[in-house]
Amino acid sequence: MSAVKAVVTRAGWLQDGLTMPKSDSDQPYHHGALKEAALTAVVARLRRGEDELPTVRELAAEIGVSHRALYRYFADKDALKQAVAGEGFGLLAERLPSGSDLTALSLIDGFLRFAFDETSLYRLMFSLRAAALLAEPAPGQQVRRVIALAMHAFDDGTEEEAVRNRVFSAWGLAHGLFDLWRAGALRAATPELAHKFIRTRILESGLVD
Amino acid sequence: MSAVKAVVTRAGWLQDGLTMPKSDSDQPYHHGALKEAALTAVVARLRRGEDELPTVRELAAEIGVSHRALYRYFADKDALKQAVAGEGFGLLAERLPSGSDLTALSLIDGFLRFAFDETSLYRLMFSLRAAALLAEPAPGQQVRRVIALAMHAFDDGTEEEAVRNRVFSAWGLAHGLFDLWRAGALRAATPELAHKFIRTRILESGLVD
C-alpha cells in the first residue's frame, strides 16, 4: 500500500500532463516520516536475521534518502542504536503476557520466546547500558514496564526485597543461559531444544512453580 | 621518553660521523616476537580498562611496526580477536582454583572475580561463538579445561547428566547476573556489592553449598 503508492507516484502515471515533475523523480523532497521509517527498517532487518546494524548509508539508501538526512533525527549512530533498542523493548513489552495470563512462568516463556525469535534485536537491547536507555523517556518507560510486570508476576506476598531477588535470579538465569547458548556453550542443537533446556533449568531451580 | 628518543634518533643529531646507521632507526628490521607482543599488548590494554580492541594501526604503532606486519600472524582482525579471547581463557584457567582448593563455591568465586576484575576481556571472550574458539587448538584446550574443572567441582556422585545440568545452571546464573550488572540492570553501586549480590543469589539457589 505505502509501497504501491510510492511506485505509482514515482512513475508519475497518474500525474496529469499539465504539472510535469521538476525532476526525473517525483519523490517528495521531504520524506515525511523519516525517523519512523528508519527505525522500522532497522528493526525489520534485525528481525530478518541480520545481526549487525546496517551502515548509515545502507539504511539511508533503503529509505531513499541521502545518508546525512538521518542525522537530523539521530545525533550519531549510537543514538540510532539506542532508539532501535527502545523499539525492541516496546516489542518485548507487547509480547509479554498481561492480565490474567501473567504468571511467573508465562512471563519467562514470553521472554525466552522473544530472545529466541528476535535474537539479533535481543542482543542489541542488552548490549547497551541500561542507564542510557532509561534516560530516554520512551524506551525507559518500556523497560520500567517490563520490570514492573515481572515484579507483579513474582509477587507471592513476601516482602518486596525477596520478590525482587527472585525476579533477578530468574532473569539472570534465563538471560545467562540464553547468552551461553548464543555463544555456543550449550550443546542444544536447535533453538527449540535450547528453549526447552533453559525452561527446565529454571523450573528445577524452584524460583517459579 | 620513547617519543624523545624517536625524535632524536630520527633526526640523527647524536650520531657520530664515523658509524652512521644504515637507516635513521636502530630498531631491527625483524621484531622477533611480533605475535606474542601483539597479544600481550592487546590483553594489557583490555586489562587496563579499554573495552574495545585497539585499531590495527594503533596496535602496530605501540609495538613499533607497520600496521600490515600484523597480518603476517592474523588473517584479519577477527582472527586477532579470537586469539585474544584464547589468551583470556588461559588467564581464566590460571586464576581458577585447583586441587584441594577446588570446590563449587570457590570455582564460582574465582569465575566471578575474573569477570569483575577483567570485565573487558571477559566480555570479549563471551562475545564470540564458542565453536570458533574450540576449533583452535590452544584456546579450545583452555575452554575444555575450564569445563572439566567445573564438572569435577560439581560432581557429587550423581549421574553425569545431573551434574552437567547443575554446572550449566550455576554458570548461567553467574554469567547472566554478571551481564545484567554490566548492562546496568542491577542496582548494585559498586562491583564489590554486585559480586556479593550475585554470590548470594547463587547460594540461595541451592545449586551449591
Added chain:
DNA sequence: CCTCAAATGTATCCATTGGATACATTTTGG
C-alpha cells in the same frame, strides 16, 4: 662460507564508513 629461497616487515594504495559543513528546498506561522 655463500647463495638463494622463505620468512618477515614496509610502502602504498583502495573502498568503506561515520561524520562535518555548506547549501538547497519545503513548510509554516505571523
Added chain:
DNA sequence: CCAAAATGTATCCAATGGATACATTTGAGG
C-alpha cells in the same frame, strides 16, 4: 505573502580494515 525554521542534499574529510608489490633478513643446503 513572506521570512524563518525544518528538512534534505552535495561534498568533503579522516580513520580504518584490508590488498598488492616490494624490501630486508635469515637460515638451510651446496
